Amino acid sequence: MPFNTRISEFEIVGLIGEGGFGIVYLAWDTLLRRHVALKEYIPAALAARVAGSAEVTVRSQRHEDTFRAGLKSFINEAQLLAQFDHHSLVKVYRFWEANGTAYMVMPYYEGVTLKETLRQLDAPPTEAWLRTLLAPLIDALAVLHAAQCFHRDIAPDNIMLLKGSQRPLLLDFGAARRVIGDMTQALTVILKPGYAPVEQYAEVPSMKQGPWTDIYALAAVVYYAIEGKTPPASVGRLMGDTYAPLATTAAGRYSDAFLRAIDHALAVRPEDRPQDVRALAAELGIAPGGDGAAGHAGAGIEFLQPYTLREGETALPLPGAGAAAGSQGSAQSSGSSVGSPASSAKAAGSAAAGPAAAGSAAAGSAPARAAAGATPPAPRKRRTPLAALGAGVAIVAAVAAWLALRPTGAPPLVARHVNAPAAQPAAPATAQTTAPATTPTPASAAASLPPVPPAATTASPAPETTASASPTAAPPTAPTAPTAPANAAPQAAALAPYTPASEFERIVTLADPSIDVRTTLRSTTARIKKDFLQFKVTSSRAGRVYVFMVDPQGNYLMLLPNERDKANTIAAGQTLTLPRPSWPMLADAPAGPIHFLVIVSPEQRDFWDTGLHPGDVFADFPGHAQRAAAAQRAADYSPFAGKARCAKPAAGQPASCNKAFGAATFEIDVVGGNGS
Template sequence: MTPDASDDDRTVIRPPGSTPPTAPTGFQPTEWSAAAPPPAMERTQVVAPPVDDGGHLPVGTMLAEFRLTELIGEGGFGVVYKAFDTSLEREVALKEYMPSSLAQRIGGGTQVQVKSERYRETFEAGRDSFVKEAKMLASFDHPSLVKVYRFWEANGTAYMVMPLLKGTTLKDVLRDMKRGGQGVEEGWLRGVLAQITEALLVIHAEQVYHRDIAPDNVMFLPEKGRWLLLDFGAARRVISEQTQALTVILKPGYAPVEQYAEIPGMKQGAWTDVYALAAVVYFALVGRTPPPSVGRILNDTYQPLVEVAAGRYSEALLAAIDRALAVRPEHRTQSIGELRQDLGLGDAPVAEMSYSTQPLPPGTEMPPRYGSEAAQAATAMKALATPAPAPRAAAATAARAATAPAAAAAAGSGNGLKIGIGVGVLALAAVGAYFALAPAPRPAPPPGELAAAPVPAPAPAPAPAPVAATPVPAPAPAPAPAVFDPAAEFERMLATQTPGFGVKAEPVKAQLKIGVDEFRFNVTSDRDGFVYVYGFSSDGTLALLVPNTISGAVRVRKGQTWRFPTGNGFALESQEPAGPTQMLVLVSARQRNLEGAGARSDGPVKIFPTGPAAAALASGFTGRGSVLGGVPVCPASGPCDDEYGAALMRFETQR
């Protein structure tokens, strides 16, 4: 056959000698028997492969210093072996890149070659992606991510070596629960989600997305008591994208619609993993997957969990998963950090977030926030530097921006602190658009009280007349609601901190050169606690920087140093214009609920109002200290001590 001839990759062809044919030959599936050998075809003999030999290497084969001892698994894109590391004398798992539809072994040995030259580009692209995946996994160090010990290219293919894992997949665990008549408990499920979402936060911070989360890709390791995220399958995706064989890799029910094709306005990102993970939870709770997402676009038959599982699980859990399973990406939970917050796994429980974007009609390009988790984080908040605008102008800006989509709001006023994650920094979208509704001023005294102010003189003598013309001093028209001073709120938190909590926050460098230096600082505490970092600029921007949707809840241990940035991909870069920045670090014995401060999410951080709305919220706050510090999250019963420590830092950005 010529290289241009049609072939079918479902049959393994093995030439009799060590020299391969010049062009591989393919056939429709055929069974050969010893009693009836296949007919001769020119000079090429077709030999049936041995049972269970799908192209894997035999036991005893040496690959570098690794001796293969057992076949663990074999798929269409690779083979996994149990191997013995003769150098370090330990058992490992060795994964070989071997896409059976594109490549074959030469003479049954270790050398791999493409079946046809027309497959070479796809094969090599998959191999490159396999190596990149190995490098990526080797760079991560998280107990819920697979660690790669070593990777290399040889024999025309590539390999990676990982720990030999002994565990049970979530798919099998759920199956056994069902067989035993045991329901899924919410507390247990939250424990699974806590560990897996932590791992996803780590990879998403590096703009790496799993895109194949399913019950069979989550494993429990009994010896470590940990859940593990498996099989990123980067090579598989690259090959499938090039061959357009989407049905090979997508799992209906778990794959969101944006994975099925390059639909305008539907890019893949953190929200893609959010959907798949939520589908896993849906399956765990009701025993079936959601309807395939591609079908939901035309006729959405999805049954919300708040209806089908009501009464068996908390409404917060069910609502969070329903939101994460919105079929259109722009309607869906945007990041793992947001999902953790909705589930109560990260920061203190928060109210439903108000997105700055409006629902997009079909075919509309998404705003930049859907580009990637890193780009979303980069559009966080404005810089901390120039004089604040007049309150009325800011209020007008807020009113306009509150009715505009995010794409329009992105053109909001200019200067400020910019948050960068590795690849660049973008300006905040309309920091002025906090709230369109300003609270009503404090009610004036009743008319009767005002009328009584100019008390008339008892005698008709004219002398008291000038006195009568001067009214008795009445309460001023309440200036407090019109003024909210974040710096004063910081001082209030410092003044009301718990004695002996012992929080210290020290800048690594207080004088920052714009465009060169990052905001870096170290935090220590004499007690364990949850970390909250607030940033305030001279232009009036006030933000909660930590925790954020990338970091989730952050804890500092007694006597240990918590360093910012932490290396999770979230960093603060000094940007134009020059000016002062104040940062307050609060360490709380309990997580805190900050709803009372009226913050809204913007990218990974939260922006607080600072005008009359903030003043009204502050005047109505009945907790300890400042409204910015919120209140502790306490159990339904038992004591609840509101204890925290605080420290203030000052930075100066200079040209």
């Protein structure tokens, strides 16, 4: 379709990729004001576009039934994907039929395929990197298989490594392609030799398809990563097996258990393979039920190499200013190209991101330690991507749609949210401005802040532009954060439906008002690829600082403490400037509001029981953990506020533990590079 074409509320602004069975466009959602990927069903061999319109018509009447069957399968695929919520599965926002065809709308992902990533390497990836790749993919397959759904087309070109996080995303279920291939008897259309197991070539009673079908293909992906070629075609192996076990050909380069697990998964006959992905995970030594989120907490936040501020600088400069934009790809490839490796390398210069990088962040993980004694893989003649080996190149770690703030000359905005006794209504908010009339500030800074719950007030410190209100007096005895009652789950039903952002605000109402936590921002907006995060935290009480963030896609991260920065203590009256130089962050797509929560606690707090998942840099709350914790909420308790970790008293000494905490929230809106 021509650019600027409108399909429902979506405006076509670019082409992401084109395959034999569909086209993926970059589109602008005019209602929600964000970029999305719009996939159109248009099998080139069966249909064509009517000149000068968006209408699609079948080329010949004899293709009508095949076209309609593929269309139905395309819609079924959209319905299937829409029911899943996993960070390694493509999300579907909506789908519909129009113009003689069908469309589905998905998030716009940027990245490069695993096939292209491997092709660029000088040597096979390490075992630690392969384990990190496999963990989220195995977990995603477990979600699919639990619903009796099978991918049936896993291959290196159907796995995308997302720009920034390098999180693997499983692409292109290709349901329409398989249906059309079946009806036209074109097995070459629907099967990839080397990755397709024998049961996909002919459905016979003794060789049914099932979880073991995807297991074979996933193991073939690992084989390709190690050997640089596909295993022998399965249909030929059934007649005379020429497969050379990895336990022999790759011995000494990877652990024996890892290689034997892959060999087992590549058994020719279905019954000889692991029968489900949990069994495969057990053989590989990957924790069952893990979502593989370590180091892959979200998409779009750029985590850069440590940068030392020069004298007089107050924010981090934009690296690579004026350079060409990085490569862009879409998880909805439908057989399309997904961007150039050179630009993704620029975005993924982290050792954590680079499969063959020495000292990668993945090497700090349990799988890496398990394989630490293995001999490094033999070199492979491939070009070296900057992503893997470029010293000093920007490191991109897993995080979500990020923002940050470069000084703009505007006075800082200070926001504080504290709890007040329910009997005392909040004082009306007022805006005090001491900045000159000519100083550009966001329209209605106070209105930009998230709404304060009825039981909360805001108080104003001295300086510049402030969202403020007269503070109410704290009760004589400061309340402490209660522990969860036994009947927490039934009470949760009476609460408002859970969302991370609303829970942030609720945590503020549960906080101790005597612990005054304030946050100071440079701006309430951040421009994609231009502005860096910078905010300050001050507390009236000494303790430990915990900072959380939720991006527009729902990725829920703990920013402080993190694997690079464990120093989260704060003295009474002290001001912390965050992020620190060891983990600077740059605003990136997608645009939208980012919500933050700051907790200050006199005691260390434990969030692991809530399901916080460790990562290479930042820990995160996966979706399933959020849902489980949300069910434990009560009117006076939030699991997301953590639990005070109190030291055991000495013998004969009374127990002493301050379970209270202070809290504040703020919000920053990530906007396009031009500020819109």
